Amino acid sequence: MKITIDDKTFEPFIEYSMIEKRIRLIGIQMNVDYEDKVPVFIGVLNGAFMFMADLMKEIHIGCETTFVKLASYHGGTKSSGMLTEEFPLSMDIKGRDVVIIEDIVDTGRTLKFLLDKIKSLEPASVKVATLLLKPEALEYQFDEIEFIGFEIANDFVVGYGLDYKNLGRNLQDIYRLCGQQLPG
Numbered sequence: 001m002k003i004t005i006d007d008k009t010f011e012p013f014i015e016y017s018m019i020e021k022r023i024r025l026i027g028i029q030m031n032v033d034y035e036d037k038v039p040v041f042i043g044v045l046n047g048a049f050m051f052m053a054d055l056m057k058e059i060h061i062g063c064e065t066t067f068v069k070l071a072s073y074h075g076g077t078k079s080s081g082m083l084t085e086e087f088p089l090s091m092d093i094k095g096r097d098v099v100i101i102e103d104i105v106d107t108g109r110t111l112k113f114l115l116d117k118i119k120s121l122e123p124a125s126v127k128v129a130t131l132l133l134k135p136e137a138l139e140y141q142f143d144e145i146e147f148i149g150f151e152i153a154n155d156f157v158v159g160y161g162l163d164y165k166n167l168g169r170n171l172q173d174i175y176r177l178c179g180q181q182l183p184g
Contacts, residue, residue: 003175005167010158010175014150019131019160019174020054022149026129027058029147030099033127038062039097040123044114045069045087046169047103050161051131051149055101066091070110083113089121098123100144102130103161106154108140115144132157132174 002011030039038061043052045067056065069087098118105111111128118126129147137154158164159171168175 002178003168003171005158005164008164009178010164010168011178012173013152013155013157013176014160014174016160016172019149023051023054023131024058026147026149027055027060030055030129031058031060033146034061034063034097034099037097038064039099040091040093041065041099041101042089042118043067043101044103044110047161047163048101048131050169051103052101055129064091068114070114083110085117089117092121093118094122096123097125098127099147100126100128102128104132104134104157105130105142105145106134106137108138108142111142112140115142131160132162 002009041052041056041063043049043065046069052065066089067087068085068089071084071086100114100118102111105128115126126144127146128142128144130145131149133145133148133151134154135151156164156177157174158168159174161169162174163169
């Protein structure tokens with residue numbers, strides 16, 4: 001069933017049951033990869049909150065969690081390119097294994113900014129888990145992206161933490177913009 005958010009119509013894209021299955025597999029992989037370690041999971045707010053919450057339910061090893069908040073969309077359907085750090089990292093990660101939890105990696109500008117900042121704090125390792133990856137939109141190459149839920153086309157999507165004008169984050173499924181005619 002199609003939904004309307006503000007002035008845009010969205011169609012069903014990825015059902016929650018598929019998201020759950022993929023998250024379960026990512027959790028199994030992380031439990032194996034970090035079996036004898038105590039990683040720090042850093043969730044990128046606001047979008048990653050649902051993904052991170054469900055993912056943490058699948059993590060059965062010792063770990064810590066924290067959050068950062070960066071913004072680049074400022075309400076539209078395209079990144080403004082202007083990145084602001086609204087809630088910086090508040091813990092010492094020197095010598096720690098770090099996993100950044102992202103909702104979506106599209107251009108990669110936000111991730112590059114965050115990786116540069118994290119690496120300057122001298123962690124033992126840094127990996128990235130992203131629910132969605134848009135390979136066609138990437139402007140940077142990332143060796144750190146280790147865990148990917150779904151690779152998608154360069155479509156605008158909402159739901160499961162992702163928003164359009166701060167609406168739609170609460171939707172259980174992921175929807176994509178109908179027609180994909182994005183305004184500038």
